[in-house]
Amino acid sequence: MSMIESNVYIETDIASQRAGAATTDRIEWLKLSLTVLPLAAPISDAKVLTGRQKPLTEIAFIFAEIRTRQGFEGIGFGYSKRAGGPGMYAHAKEIAPALLGEDPNDIARLFNKLLWAGASMGRSGLTTQAIAPFDIALWDLKAKRANLPLAKLLGGHRDSVQCYNTSGGYLSTPLEKVLENVELSRANGIGGIKIKVGQPDTSIDYKRVKAVRERLGEGFPLMVDANQQWDRVTAQRFCRKLEPFDLTWIEEPLDCYDVEGHAALSASLDTAIATGEMLTSFNEHAQLIQARAADFVQPDAPRVGGITPFLQIMSLASFKGLKLAPHFAMEIHLHLAAAYPEEPWLEHFEWLEPMFNERLELREGRMWVPNRPGLGFTLSDQALAWTVDTAEFGKRP
Structure with missing residues (x-):
C-alpha cells in the first residue's frame, strides 16, 4: 500500500x-x-x-x-x-x-x-x-x-420492461443485413427496433428508414438515432420528413448540449425527441429536463456517475412528466427502468454478454427482471x- x-x-x-x-x-x-x-x-x-x-x-x-x-x-x-x-x-x-x-x-x-x-x-x-x-x-x-433484486430494493413498478434493439442497425451495416437483423430481433422477442441515421446525404437515411418501416409494418415501434450530427436547419427539415413513418422517437438530432435547439425541435414536431445519453452529470440532465428539451430522457448510469445521480434524474424527469429510455448497459438499467413510474424503454445490446456468467430473459417484447439479488451478474x-x-x-x- x-x-x-x-x-x-x-x-x-x-x-x-x-x-x-x-x-x-x-x-x-x-x-x-x-x-x-x-x-x-x-x-x-x-x-x-x-x-x-x-x-x-x-x-x-x-x-x-x-x-x-x-x-x-x-x-x-x-x-x-x-x-x-x-x-x-x-x-x-x-x-x-x-x-x-x-x-x-x-x-x-x-x-x-x-x-x-x-x-x-x-x-x-x-x-x-x-x-x-x-x-x-x-x-x-x-x-x-x-x-433483493435491485429493482425490488428501489421499489419496482413492474417486473419487465419493453425492450428495443440497437446493435443491428448501425450505418456500417448494409441495408439488406439491417433488414435481416430486424427479422432476427423480432424472432428473438424484441419489442422495438432502432436504426442509425445522420449520414451526410439524408436521402440515404430516408431510404433506410422507409425500408425498415415497410419490413416492420405499421404499429411496430421504430426509432432512429442521428448521434448529434445534424444542425438545426437540417434537423427541422428532415425530422418533418420522417413524421409519416410514425417513429417512437428521433434520438440526438442535435448536439447534446444544444438544449435550446432540442426544446424548439421538440415543441414543433409530433414525433417525440429523445436525448441525454452523452450527458455526464445530474446538473446537465436537470438543464435538459427543466427546459423540456426532450420527450424521452436517456441517462446512462455509468456516464452520470452511477445509480445515485441516476435516481435524481429519474425523480426530476418523473416530476416533469417525461418518459425514460436509459442508454446502453441493460444489465444495470433494467433494474432502474423497472423502478420508473411511467412505462419506460430499455436498450438491448448483446455486446456485453460474454463478460458475464448470467443472461437476461427477453420474451414478448420485454426484458424481465431476474430474481437474483443485487444486479444479478458475476464476471465470466x-x-x-x-x-x-x-x-x-x-x-x-
Missing part, C-alpha cells in the same frame, strides 16, 4: 470510529480491473461518417469489486467507447482509498466524497464516470445485503481473460 493509500485508510478509519451505533459494517477491501472487450467487427455511426470519430472496435470497462468486514460483496462497472478508458481507470485508482473504512450503506454521502476528491478536474465528465463503478457496486451490495472467465490491469486496496479477504 502506498503512503497516500495508507494515509487515506487511517483517516477514514478514524472517521468511522466516530460513527454512531447505526454503523455496523465497514468497507474493508476493493479491487479495480481494467478490461477491454473486443467487438466482432468495426462499428460506425454518424460520428464516423462525418469524420469526427473512428470506427468502434473495442470498449474499455472499469470494474469495481467491494467487500465489507461482514463479508458482503458488490460489483459495478463503468465503460468508455473509443478513448478515455485508461484515464478513467487512473482516476478511479486515485480516489479508491477514500472508501476504505467507510459504511457501505452511506451511498449518497460516499458519492459526494468521491466527487469532491476529484473536483479540481470538474464535477462531470471523466471525474464522475470514474465514480460510477464504486457507486454501482455499493448499490449492488446493498441489494444483496437485503437479498472471458472477462478475466480480457483484463489488462488490476489494483487492490485495503485488506485482502
Whole structure:
C-alpha cells in the first residue's frame, strides 16, 4: 500500500470510529480491473461518417469489486467507447482509498466524497464516470445485503420492461443485413427496433428508414438515432420528413448540449425527441429536463456517475412528466427502468454478454427482471481473460 493509500485508510478509519451505533459494517477491501472487450467487427455511426470519430472496435470497462468486514460483496462497472478508458481507470485508482473504512450503506454521502476528491478536474465528465463503478457496486451490495433484486430494493413498478434493439442497425451495416437483423430481433422477442441515421446525404437515411418501416409494418415501434450530427436547419427539415413513418422517437438530432435547439425541435414536431445519453452529470440532465428539451430522457448510469445521480434524474424527469429510455448497459438499467413510474424503454445490446456468467430473459417484447439479488451478474472467465490491469486496496479477504 502506498503512503497516500495508507494515509487515506487511517483517516477514514478514524472517521468511522466516530460513527454512531447505526454503523455496523465497514468497507474493508476493493479491487479495480481494467478490461477491454473486443467487438466482432468495426462499428460506425454518424460520428464516423462525418469524420469526427473512428470506427468502434473495442470498449474499455472499469470494474469495481467491494467487500465489507461482514463479508458482503458488490460489483459495478463503468465503460468508455473509443478513448478515455485508461484515464478513467487512473482516476478511479486515485480516489479508491477514500472508501476504505467507510459504511457501505452511506451511498449518497460516499458519492459526494468521491466527487469532491476529484473536483479540481470538474464535477462531470471523466471525474464522475470514474465514480460510477464504486457507486454501482455499493448499490449492488446493498441489494444483496437485503437479498433483493435491485429493482425490488428501489421499489419496482413492474417486473419487465419493453425492450428495443440497437446493435443491428448501425450505418456500417448494409441495408439488406439491417433488414435481416430486424427479422432476427423480432424472432428473438424484441419489442422495438432502432436504426442509425445522420449520414451526410439524408436521402440515404430516408431510404433506410422507409425500408425498415415497410419490413416492420405499421404499429411496430421504430426509432432512429442521428448521434448529434445534424444542425438545426437540417434537423427541422428532415425530422418533418420522417413524421409519416410514425417513429417512437428521433434520438440526438442535435448536439447534446444544444438544449435550446432540442426544446424548439421538440415543441414543433409530433414525433417525440429523445436525448441525454452523452450527458455526464445530474446538473446537465436537470438543464435538459427543466427546459423540456426532450420527450424521452436517456441517462446512462455509468456516464452520470452511477445509480445515485441516476435516481435524481429519474425523480426530476418523473416530476416533469417525461418518459425514460436509459442508454446502453441493460444489465444495470433494467433494474432502474423497472423502478420508473411511467412505462419506460430499455436498450438491448448483446455486446456485453460474454463478460458475464448470467443472461437476461427477453420474451414478448420485454426484458424481465431476474430474481437474483443485487444486479444479478458475476464476471465470466472471458472477462478475466480480457483484463489488462488490476489494483487492490485495503485488506485482502
